[in-house]
Amino acid sequence: MQAWTAWLAGTPVARAMRDGVWLYPAVETVHIIGFAVLVGAVAMFDLRVLGFARRLPVRALGAHVLPWAAASLLLIVPAGLLMFASAPQDFIANPTFRLKLALLAAAGVNAALFHVGVYRGVAHWDAGVAAPVLARAQALLSLLLWTAIVACGRLLAYT
Known part of the structure; x- marks a missing residue:
C-alpha cells in the first residue's frame, strides 16, 4: 500500500493538486x-x-430525484479521487477519512438492500399510506449515515 500511495502522490495530477x-x-x-x-x-x-x-x-418522487442522486456521482467520485491523490498517505492514516469510507460503504449497502428489498413492493405503499417499518428504518438509517458522512467530510479539514 505504501508503494502505491507514494507512486500516486508523485503523479503529475497529484502534484498539480498540491501545488496549484x-x-x-x-x-x-x-x-x-x-x-x-x-x-x-x-x-x-x-x-x-x-x-x-x-x-x-414515492415512485414519482423517486423517478425525479434518484437520477439526480446517481448523476451527482459524476462530480463526487472524480473530485474525491483527485483530492485523495493530493495526499494519499495522509488520508489513509486519518481515522476520520477511514470512518467516512466505512460510512459510505454502509450507506451504499443500505441503499442497495432498500432497492432490491422493500422498495420492490412500493406499489402497496406508494401514496396515502405509511411505508413498511423496514422501509422507514432504512430511510432513517440513510439520513443518519449521510449526515455522518457529511460531518466526516467537514472534519477532515480539522483532523
Missing part, C-alpha cells in the same frame, strides 16, 4: 456541490418514505 493555488479548492467545491445534490435528493426521498408529504407518490 486554486486547483484543490476548485475540485473541493465541485465535490461539495455534488454532495449537496446527492444528499439533498436522498434526503427528500428518505423524508417521503418516513411519511412526509404522504400524498406525493
Whole structure:
C-alpha cells in the first residue's frame, strides 16, 4: 500500500493538486456541490418514505430525484479521487477519512438492500399510506449515515 500511495502522490495530477493555488479548492467545491445534490435528493426521498408529504407518490418522487442522486456521482467520485491523490498517505492514516469510507460503504449497502428489498413492493405503499417499518428504518438509517458522512467530510479539514 505504501508503494502505491507514494507512486500516486508523485503523479503529475497529484502534484498539480498540491501545488496549484486554486486547483484543490476548485475540485473541493465541485465535490461539495455534488454532495449537496446527492444528499439533498436522498434526503427528500428518505423524508417521503418516513411519511412526509404522504400524498406525493414515492415512485414519482423517486423517478425525479434518484437520477439526480446517481448523476451527482459524476462530480463526487472524480473530485474525491483527485483530492485523495493530493495526499494519499495522509488520508489513509486519518481515522476520520477511514470512518467516512466505512460510512459510505454502509450507506451504499443500505441503499442497495432498500432497492432490491422493500422498495420492490412500493406499489402497496406508494401514496396515502405509511411505508413498511423496514422501509422507514432504512430511510432513517440513510439520513443518519449521510449526515455522518457529511460531518466526516467537514472534519477532515480539522483532523
